[in-house]
Amino acid sequence: MTENITRQPKGIPVGGQFVATTHADPVVDLSRAADHQAALAEMGAAARAGVTHSSAGYIAALMKNSPTAVYDENAATLAAANGCTIEDIRGIDAVFNNGQRPLQVTGTGDELTDQVAAGGLTGQLAPYTGSNPDIADGAWTYTSDSGRELVLSRNEDGDFIVWNEDRDDDFSFHIETAAEDVTPESAVASVRDALWTVAVTDANYNMPGGLRSGDFYELREVTVEKDxxxxxxxxxxxxxxxxxxxxxxxxxxxxxxTVDRDSQRLDGVAADWEMAAVFEGLHSEPDNGDFHAHAKNFFGALLNESAKDLDAPRWAAESASIEGAR
Structure with missing residues (x-):
C-alpha cells in the first residue's frame, strides 16, 4: 500500500540560518565547517530536550563541572527543573562538553542535513543510491538508531518528503510536508512519525496473535496514534x-x-458482525467469542509491544504504562 500523507505542522517557515546560500569560494574552511557542525549538534541536543539553545548551554556549563559522585543526582535535578528527561541532560552534556555528534553524515552535507541535525535527529545519513524514480536527485538514506532505513528528500517545490520503501511494496508510504511548513522541528517530526508507523507494523507481525491477511480480508494498515x-x-x-x-x-x-464500513458508522448487531468478520478474516479469534474484549486485548498488546521499540515516541511508553495499570 502506497500512502501519501501531507503534513502541515505548526512552526515558523524555513529561513534564517537554514536558507540555502551560494558560496563564491569553493575552498572549505575546515575549522569553520567544524564549528558549523558543532552548532547544529548543539541545536539538536536542545531540540531533543525541548529547551532553548541558551538554556542548553547553561545546563552544559553546570554539568561540565559536576563531580562524578553526584553527576546523576545533578542530571535528575536539572531534568526536573527543565521538564525533560535525565537522558536529555546527559545528551546535552555529551554534545556541548564532549563533542558528541548524534547524527553522523557521510558525504557532502546540504540544507536538508543541516535542518534535521538542528531539529534533533539522531542516527546516520548517507547519499541515496536507490532506483525509485519518484525520489528526486540529492536524496539521503537515513538509518535510525534501531537500524531502520528511510529516504529523505526535497522535491522541486521544496516540499520535504520521508519515504518508507517496503521490499514487497505492501506497506510502502511517504509523508510529505509542504515547503512553507518545513522547519527543523517539523522535518524531524515527520521522520519520527514514519519510524513509529513502521514500528507498529513490525510489532503486529512479531507479537503473538498479530493480524495477518486471509483469503477474504486483506490487512491494509494497523496503527497507534494520538488524537x-x-x-x-x-x-x-x-x-x-x-x-x-x-x-x-x-x-x-x-x-x-467502534466499527466503520466504507466510512459509515455501524452500531449494534451490524457492528458486532463486522468486527467478528474482520478479526476472523485476519486470523485472530477469541476463545470465548467476545470480540469486544478481544479487540481491547489485541490493541493493548499492540501498544505494549510497539512501545518497547527503540523508535517509539515517549508518549507511547507512557500510554502503555497507563494501559497496563488498568
Missing amino acids: ANGNPYGEILASNDDGMWTTLRHDFKTGTT
Missing part, C-alpha cells in the same frame, strides 16, 4: 473481496472499539 486532544487510539484498516473497507478504531482511554 487532537492527545488521547491514544489504535486502528485496523482492512478490505474484503467485495470491495468494502472496514476500520476498527479502539479508544484506549474508554476501552471501546
Whole structure:
C-alpha cells in the first residue's frame, strides 16, 4: 500500500540560518565547517530536550563541572527543573562538553542535513543510491538508531518528503510536508512519525496473535496514534473481496472499539458482525467469542509491544504504562 500523507505542522517557515546560500569560494574552511557542525549538534541536543539553545548551554556549563559522585543526582535535578528527561541532560552534556555528534553524515552535507541535525535527529545519513524514480536527485538514506532505513528528500517545490520503501511494496508510504511548513522541528517530526508507523507494523507481525491477511480480508494498515486532544487510539484498516473497507478504531482511554464500513458508522448487531468478520478474516479469534474484549486485548498488546521499540515516541511508553495499570 502506497500512502501519501501531507503534513502541515505548526512552526515558523524555513529561513534564517537554514536558507540555502551560494558560496563564491569553493575552498572549505575546515575549522569553520567544524564549528558549523558543532552548532547544529548543539541545536539538536536542545531540540531533543525541548529547551532553548541558551538554556542548553547553561545546563552544559553546570554539568561540565559536576563531580562524578553526584553527576546523576545533578542530571535528575536539572531534568526536573527543565521538564525533560535525565537522558536529555546527559545528551546535552555529551554534545556541548564532549563533542558528541548524534547524527553522523557521510558525504557532502546540504540544507536538508543541516535542518534535521538542528531539529534533533539522531542516527546516520548517507547519499541515496536507490532506483525509485519518484525520489528526486540529492536524496539521503537515513538509518535510525534501531537500524531502520528511510529516504529523505526535497522535491522541486521544496516540499520535504520521508519515504518508507517496503521490499514487497505492501506497506510502502511517504509523508510529505509542504515547503512553507518545513522547519527543523517539523522535518524531524515527520521522520519520527514514519519510524513509529513502521514500528507498529513490525510489532503486529512479531507479537503473538498479530493480524495477518486471509483469503477474504486483506490487512491494509494497523496503527497507534494520538488524537487532537492527545488521547491514544489504535486502528485496523482492512478490505474484503467485495470491495468494502472496514476500520476498527479502539479508544484506549474508554476501552471501546467502534466499527466503520466504507466510512459509515455501524452500531449494534451490524457492528458486532463486522468486527467478528474482520478479526476472523485476519486470523485472530477469541476463545470465548467476545470480540469486544478481544479487540481491547489485541490493541493493548499492540501498544505494549510497539512501545518497547527503540523508535517509539515517549508518549507511547507512557500510554502503555497507563494501559497496563488498568
